[in-house]
Amino acid sequence: MLERERFITYRIRVVWFGLAVSWLTLVSALFWAAAQDGLTNDLTIRIAILGASLVLLTVFPWRRLLRGRVGDPAIVLWCVLILVALLVVADATPNDPIVALYLGVIVFASALLVPPSVVALVAVLSTAAYGLALWIDDRSLSGDDIGIHLVAFLLTTVFALIAAIGINRELRAASDQLERLDDESRRLEAQQRELDQLYSVSRTIGSGSNLKEVLPELVGRVVTAVGGKLGIVFLYRPEEEALELLSPVWVAGQTVDAEGYHLALTDRGTIQRVFTSGEPLIRNDLAGTGAGDELLSDLDTSNVVAVPLRVESKTIGVLMVADKSPGEFTLDDADRLQALAAPSALVLNQLTRFEEAQETGQKMAELAQMKTDFVSVVSHELRTPLTSIIGSLKTLQRPELAPPAPSARDLVSTAERQANRLRALIEDLLVVSRLDNQALPVRPLPTAVVEAIEEVVDEIPRASELATVQAAGRIPMMEVDQDHVRRIVTNLIENALKYAPESPIEVMIRSYGGEVWISVIDHGPGIPYELHEHIFEPFTQVGRHETRHVGGTGLGLSIVRGLSEAMGGRVWYEPTVGGGATFTVALPMTAALRPSPGF
16 A cells, blocks of 8 residues: 555656646747747637646646546546647647657656556557658658658657566566565564564563462553453363453453452353353454343443463463454454463463462461471370380389299380380481471580590490491591481481491591581492482382381481581482492581570
């Protein structure tokens, strides 16, 4: 359309140039004739007729004519009038006709970019007029002279016609190319607008921390892009098999709360149809009646367009825009809304999943706290009677109170061992509970760590036979919690004795980079690769078939990690060269203090 207007404007300029030249030529001819022999009545009448015709051509609505089908015939008529004027001048003042004037008519028609057939018609008329002008020449040219003149004119006309047709073709080709470029430019501009709209919708994901904050801005941008007044989003709730209306609703730039509105998929309605079919839907026939749709009747809308919200080929809901102003919704509106629905679905799905994760995380945190509180309370309640039971069993083992039967004494000894085992388990649960609550105190004291570890090895049954303590160089005094260090080393050695009962155990101590590294090395079956990342998690045990008979709760290594971190240190696992497991605890020379209520 833009190129056609440019084409019409160009032709109008040529028309006004031709009119100016025509008027100038007519006035010049009039003065020239008056200066020669004076104006005769016959010549005056002819010039008056030509002048009237030129006036008629001047007042023609050329822009309207050139837009219609009568533009080219009007141009031919104009060329005929020019040729007639030339013949009038030739008849009034016999002289050798000027060939350039007759060729100029052809050039004029070509400049107006008329079709080649019209240019050819003007060329034929110009040739005929030129031949007639030669015939009325008072010099009475011979037939051969007239033929030579006409042949030369025809050759010139043919060349001019060929040139005109070529120029016309090139100009029209350029015009078509420009029109295609304009179409492409408009298409790119439309795509740019769509990309801007998509970007505008997509960046709403960072405009708020929850769905209630983001939803109005998201829907508002979508509704504005489509030209509606009302925007509604429904999300599918699989547990209810229904579509839930998300609140608030966007209405003409304002937000309106609309809680508790659900559409069962078993009901018939526009929203349900779009969700189940997965296809967009346009309805411009509502006119306040809702056309049998209860939701649309409640909204009192005049027209709607609705599209499904999809994420990875899964329909998660429906986006509806209503009350376009002015006019009705079109297929272009549906396409634009579908394009905007894609990022909208991503935003809504992301925020919905984030809120669900937050809610789940909060529930899990509450459950974890309840579990920790339960373990702490139960452990405290069990420790008190268990202490009395262990004390009573020790008393029964005194010589004066021991039962006379050997089997009875064995039973008392077994009961004491199992009671001590139960007490160790309760102590572990208490430590884990306090570690989870970050309520485990750290009481650093100057400690000779080598001597402390040797004492631990001597206190553990069978450890003195299999375990050796080696110090690499002089180990300086450390400020650490002695009880925590003893528990760490105890758990690591007992873990080695449990999973590598016949292998030697080495406890290596060395100073490195402002830390003391304590390594407990065994030469047993080692730890499967798939458990390397999980062995420090609570209740994790090695599942090899040859060690499956080993008891335990799987809390030992998690306690080691928790105590190490509580003192500002760390722990890691490495396979022992040749087979086995190596656990290394790195503790700073000065332990970190952690505020806590204490035991």
